[in-house]
Amino acid sequence: MAAFMEYLANGAFFGALYALLALPMFLIWSTTDVVDINIGGYVIVAGVVSASVGGVTGWLLGVMAALGMGAVTGLLFLAFHWLWDMKDMMRIVLATFGLLLITASAVQALVGTDNLYLSGLSGSVHLLGFRLSTQGMFNLLLASAFLLILFIVLNGSASGLRMRAAAASAASAALVGIAVRRMQFMAFLVGSGMAGIVGILAAMTTGVSYSRGLQFSVYAVTAVILLGLRGPATVFLGGILLGIFEQMGVAYLPSGWSQLLPPALILLVLASGRSHTISVHAVRA
Amino acid sequence: MRTFTVLGRHRNLLAYAVVIGIVISVAQGRESIYDVGVSILVFGLMGIPLALMYGHGGIISLCQASFAALGGYATSILTVSHGWSAWEALAPSILVPGVIAYLISRPILRLPELSLALTTIALAQLWYGLVALGGDRTGGHVGLYGMPALPFGDEQLGGFLGIAVLVAAAIWAFENYVRSARGRALNAIRIDPILARSVGADVARERALVFGVAAGVAGLAGWYFSLYVGFLSPDSLSFTQSFAVLFMVVIGGRRSSIGPLIGSTVYILAGDLLPGGVAQGVVFGAMLVAVLLLLPDGLASLGGIVRRVRRRPPGSGSAAPRDPAPAKRERAHA
Amino acid sequence: MLSARGIAVAFGGVKALDVVDVEVGPGSIVGMVGPNGAGKSTLFNCLTGVVSPDAGTVELDGKDITRWPTERRARVGIGRTFQTARADPNSTVCDAIMTGFTVSTRQCMLGAFLSSPGVRAEEKQFKARALALVDTFDLGNPDALVGELPAPHRRLLEVARTLAGDAKYLLLDEPAAGMDSLDRQILSKVLRQVADRGIGIVLVEHNFGFVLSLCDEVTVLASGKVVAQGTPEHIREHPEIVRVYLGQGTP
Ligand SMILES: Nc1ncnc2c1ncn2[C@@H]1O[C@H](COP(=O)(O)OP(=O)(O)OP(=O)(O)O)[C@@H](O)[C@H]1O
Numbered sequence: 062m063a064a065f066m067e068y069l070a071n072g073a074f075f076g077a078l079y080a081l082l083a084l085p086m087f088l089i090w091s092t093t094d095v096v097d098i099n100i101g102g103y104v105i106v107a108g109v110v111s112a113s114v115g116g117v118t119g120w121l122l123g124v125m126a127a128l129g130m131g132a133v134t135g136l137l138f139l140a141f142h143w144l145w146d147m148k149d150m151m152r153i154v155l156a157t158f159g160l161l162l163i164t165a166s167a168v169q170a171l172v173g174t175d176n177l178y179l180s181g182l183s184g185s186v187h188l189l190g191f192r193l194s195t196q197g198m199f200n201l202l203l204a205s206a207f208l209l210i211l212f213i214v215l216n217g218s219a220s221g222l223r224m225r226a227a228a229a230s231a232a233s234a235a236l237v238g239i240a241v242r243r244m245q246f247m248a249f250l251v252g253s254g255m256a257g258i259v260g261i262l263a264a265m266t267t268g269v270s271y272s273r274g275l276q277f278s279v280y281a282v283t284a285v286i287l288l289g290l291r292g293p294a295t296v297f298l299g300g301i302l303l304g305i306f307e308q309m310g311v312a313y314l315p316s317g318w319s320q321l322l323p324p325a326l327i328l329l330v331l332a333s334g335r336s337h338t339i340s341v342h343a344v345r346a
Numbered sequence: 347m348r349t350f351t352v353l354g355r356h357r358n359l360l361a362y363a364v365v366i367g368i369v370i371s372v373a374q375g376r377e378s379i380y381d382v383g384v385s386i387l388v389f390g391l392m393g394i395p396l397a398l399m400y401g402h403g404g405i406i407s408l409c410q411a412s413f414a415a416l417g418g419y420a421t422s423i424l425t426v427s428h429g430w431s432a433w434e435a436l437a438p439s440i441l442v443p444g445v446i447a448y449l450i451s452r453p454i455l456r457l458p459e460l461s462l463a464l465t466t467i468a469l470a471q472l473w474y475g476l477v478a479l480g481g482d483r484t485g486g487h488v489g490l491y492g493m494p495a496l497p498f499g500d501e502q503l504g505g506f507l508g509i510a511v512l513v514a515a516a517i518w519a520f521e522n523y524v525r526s527a528r529g530r531a532l533n534a535i536r537i538d539p540i541l542a543r544s545v546g547a548d549v550a551r552e553r554a555l556v557f558g559v560a561a562g563v564a565g566l567a568g569w570y571f572s573l574y575v576g577f578l579s580p581d582s583l584s585f586t587q588s589f590a591v592l593f594m595v596v597i598g599g600r601r602s603s604i605g606p607l608i609g610s611t612v613y614i615l616a617g618d619l620l621p622g623g624v625a626q627g628v629v630f631g632a633m634l635v636a637v638l639l640l641l642p643d644g645l646a647s648l649g650g651i652v653r654r655v656r657r658r659p660p661g662s663g664s665a666a667p668r669d670p671a672p673a674k675r676e677r678a679h680a
Numbered sequence: 681m682l683s684a685r686g687i688a689v690a691f692g693g694v695k696a697l698d699v700v701d702v703e704v705g706p707g708s709i710v711g712m713v714g715p716n717g718a719g720k721s722t723l724f725n726c727l728t729g730v731v732s733p734d735a736g737t738v739e740l741d742g743k744d745i746t747r748w749p750t751e752r753r754a755r756v757g758i759g760r761t762f763q764t765a766r767a768d769p770n771s772t773v774c775d776a777i778m779t780g781f782t783v784s785t786r787q788c789m790l791g792a793f794l795s796s797p798g799v800r801a802e803e804k805q806f807k808a809r810a811l812a813l814v815d816t817f818d819l820g821n822p823d824a825l826v827g828e829l830p831a832p833h834r835r836l837l838e839v840a841r842t843l844a845g846d847a848k849y850l851l852l853d854e855p856a857a858g859m860d861s862l863d864r865q866i867l868s869k870v871l872r873q874v875a876d877r878g879i880g881i882v883l884v885e886h887n888f889g890f891v892l893s894l895c896d897e898v899t900v901l902a903s904g905k906v907v908a909q910g911t912p913e914h915i916r917e918h919p920e921i922v923r924v925y926l927g928q929g930t931p
């Protein structure tokens with residue numbers, strides 16, 4: 062039982078990173094209709110930059126690097142809309158795939174293939190008889206704080222309301238005078254910043270290497286669709302759940318089988334007919 | 347202009363045949379050239395049905411290589427463990443992936459494009475994991491070897507010609523299909539499912555059939571691949587290759603029968619010429635972004651664009667046809 | 681006889697249709713008029729199965745087809761156009777019309793891949809019929825791209841595609857919107873001929889004059905309710921209609 066509880070806690074701690082990554086994935090997805098596969102790219106870039114530079118300067122540079130890349134994705138998004146009457150959003154999604162490919166290769170060229178670490182919080186805390194890693198708890202706390210901030214911003218501030226309006230229906234938002242394209246660009250910017258923070262936390266927790274970009278993106282997508290594309294809290298919970306599933310799989314499934322868990326989850330969720338939670342906008346005849 | 351009409355629907359096939367002829371005469375029996383050619387054509391054979399499925403049917407798939415692997419494993423297991431001949435294994439290698447794809451397609455093809463892509467990624471991962479866990483049956487991570495040789499004669503040329511003919515058949519069938527009522531229905535489904543249904547298309551069935559056929563053709567490619575290489579492991583045809591196939595289809599042209607071949611040529615040749623994975627990642631990534639942004643129908647659409655620009659005299663831009671009067675009245679008086 | 685009885689549809693709080701009855705018999709043209717948001721397109725969606733009504737039944741020659749999927753209704757002879765032209769702007773005019781043959785094709789998948797003689801013969805016949813339709817509607821070059829057509833011609837194209845399907849009943853959603861008088865003449869001439877062949881037509885149209893001159897019967901909808909129903913003569917006299925439409929001189 063104690064072991065189970067520890068796996069549970071560990072799962073939640075890992076899940077905190079997926080949850081914190083699910084937030085920007087959700088933000089970008091709902092405002093722009095694009096699943097930004099490059100989101101894993103922001104993570105690894107921020108991770109390796111912060112780990113190579115180190116210290117507070119490293120954190121700042123890491124987030125700034127991620128922001129820069131988010132701006133690039135945002136500009137690419139705008140270019141698509143500027144050049145074409147975009148209905149086929151899959152094209153943009155595939156393009157972000159291309160961006161991730163470039164990002165990962167560039168990271169590999171600059172810092173090599175090693176897993177880079179950033180010194181974070183060490184040690185563990187004994188609580189109610191369980192040993193909990195300090196860094197893990199910190200990750201969970203920080204992620205929760207971001208959920209709270211996002212919640213307040215989306216529901217309370219004027220720009221948050223505008224972003225939500227743009228997400229609900231770009232066309233109607235444009236009609237009431239919201240600069241939809243600017244909102245969408247902002248979503249990429251804000252999203253990449255948050256993903257950058259995930260990168261720094263990941264560098265402190267498990268280390269970051271060039272090859273993990275796609276994995277982060279897939280996990281973020283899985284977290285978002287696990288409970289449906291309903292709102293920040295839901296996708297956040299999806300991320301935590303995903304982390305717990307993953308830890309439980311590693312702990313209790315025979316070796317090799319645990320890697321089947323995420324794809325099996327995706328298949329289950331998508332094929333179970335809850336797909337309507339995926340498409341943001343209903344089709345109108 | 348005239349020649350294009352004379353060649354009709356199969357001008358792509360003719361162009362392809364000419365290129366194959368040139369390759370054979372240039373290769374002069376050199377093994378390395380045939381090897382490269384076979385790689386290009388095997389990827390092409392996986393890509394052509396994907397072009398039909400994605401470019402015309404709007405069904406995106408990131409598990410085309412997994413279906414090829416399914417065909418390859420069917421071939422390998424039947425030939426190695428059960429003593430079947432290469433020809434005997436042909437039908438199962440097509441039918442196993444084809445039927446499996448058809449059966450699983452009903453629930454997943456209802457999904458919007460994006461979720462479908464995710465689902466196919468998940469399928470590919472699941473299949474990869476299952477093969478790796480398959481133990482003696484699938485050879486686990488190590489893989490299977492000891493398959494019989496390709497039944498196209500001993501010569502390198504025979505092997506190359508074998509896949510060249512299969513690809514030719516795929517191009518021919520592709521061109522036929524897109525000009526049939528079924529092909530138009532498939533396109534209508536991509537553009538607008540509601541319209542498609544209102545003209546009587548059974549959206550679910552039409553898409554499931556195409557998905558199944560694409561998987562079957564991929565299985566055929568897997569049959570060829572496993573016999574040509576004589577070895578098959580989970581990594582031979584994995585998610586990386588599935589992504590590569592989609593990459594080729596997008597780069598070359600998702601609506602064209604030879605687009606996938608253009609794409610696979612670019613992919614294989616650039617992969618051979620570029621130094622190391624880093625340069626490849628940057629170049630392929632940049633190519634993908636650039637083509638998606640500037641040439642949605644890929645390199646194959648360049649020819650059409652050039653033709654259209656030449657045909658249209660300068661100045662008669664898109665503004666002219668907007669005005670309802672001229673075209674119509676001219677016709678009325680003519 | 682294609683009929684809808686007691687149809688009710690609500691989208692959230694909006695009652696798009698509030699118990700509506702309409703019917704169209706073979707060879708007659710029923711006009712459907714009403715302000716924006718009256719529920720005309722929603723009624724078409726119910727008749728074709730794109731929207732399933734909250735209440736009421738749809739019947740075709742006495743058969744209850746309320747629960748049939750759209751494609752099955754298409755196959756028993758219900759054809760339609762959409763208010764916003766839906767043809768692929770990148771296909772040719774001829775191909776776009778030929779999409780309409782989907783409902784009657786006998787091509788099997790294998791035959792289509794192999795281009796069997798049967799498929800080739802059928803394609804030839806489809807092509808000839810499509811070209812004839814291009815001519816009927818005076819659409820110009822059959823190899824032009826749909827996206828290059830002016831909007832009114834795109835609407836004619838939609839009607840042509842629907843005619844290609846050999847429907848027994850045609851539901852046309854504002855086919856004449858934005859047309860000049862010449863296009864309108866072509867349209868009304870063709871629709872008359874089609875009706876004379878025994879095909880029933882429901883025509884949604886904002887232009888009252890056009891409807892009154894062409895239709896055998898007119899239904900006026902407003903806010904999801906039938907305001908008036910009857911022959912053009914009857915409608916012309918109807919006090920409500922005269923006040924709302926004719927009186928204010930709506931074009
Ligand atoms: N899919 C839908 N979801 C929500 N509301 C809808 C939907 N379709 C129609 N409505 C609403 O139902 C009402 C009727 O719409 P409908 O399109 O049938 O009107 P209409 O008579 O065709 O109008 P118009 O002349 O503008 O075409 C409107 O209030 C519309 O906003």
Ligand SMILES: [Mg+2]
Nearest residue numbers: 720721722763
């Ligand atoms: Mg309408």
